[in-house]
Amino acid sequence: MKSRRRRAQQGFTLIELLVAMIILTVGMLGGAAIIAVAIASNANSRMDTGAVALAQSTMDRILVISESNPLPTDMTDCKGNVHAISTAIGGAATTNIAGIGTGTQVIDFTQAAAGGYQMTYTLCAQGGAGYLGVDQVYDVRWNVSQGPTQNTQLVLVAAKNVTEQGNGLSQTKYFSIPITLRALRGN
Secondary structure, rough: OOHHHHOOOOOOOOHHHHHHHHHHHHHHHHHHHHHHHHHHHHHHHHHHHHHHHHHHHHHHHHHHHHHHHHOOOOEOOOOOOEEOOOOEEEEOOOOEEOOOOOOOEEEEOOOOOOOEEEEEEEOOOOOOOOOOOOOOOEEEEEEEEEEOOOEEEEEEEEEEOOEEEEOOOOOOOOOOEEEEEEEEOOO
C-alpha cells in the first residue's frame, strides 16, 4: 500500500524545477535590460527637450529684434552667467547637408565658435528631497544670413548637449544630434 501512495503523488522533479528557474532568470534579465535601455532613452529625450527649448528661446530673442536695426541682447543661465547674443548678419560656421526639406544649411559644430554667436548655457537640475539631478550644459550657436528676399534674413539656431552625465549614467556612449531651428526674420 505504501508504494501505491508514492506513485500517486505528483509534483515537480528537480530537473523541472531547474528548467523553470532558468526560464525565470532569463526573463528577469531581459526585463532588467529593457529597463536600462528605457532609462537611457529617457535621459536622451530629456536632453533633446532641453536643447529644443533652449534653441527656441534663443531664436525668439533674435526674431523679435528688427533686421534693420540689429541690437545685441543677452540671456542669463541658472548659474548667473550672462551670454551676449549678437543679432547682426554673421555667426557660426554652417555646412550644407543634402536631403533636408526646409533647407540645406546647418550649424557646423566641428568649426570654432564665432564670438557673439555662441554660448555655453547651463540648465540647472531640478530636484526634490533626496534627488539633486545633474546640471545639463549646452553648446548653442546661431547664424544670421541674407534671406530669400532683400528684406528678410534667415536665422539658424542649433543647440547640442555637451554634458557627459545624465540620470547618473555616462552619456558619452549615446549619440546626440544637434537640434537645429530655422526661421525668417523681416518682411
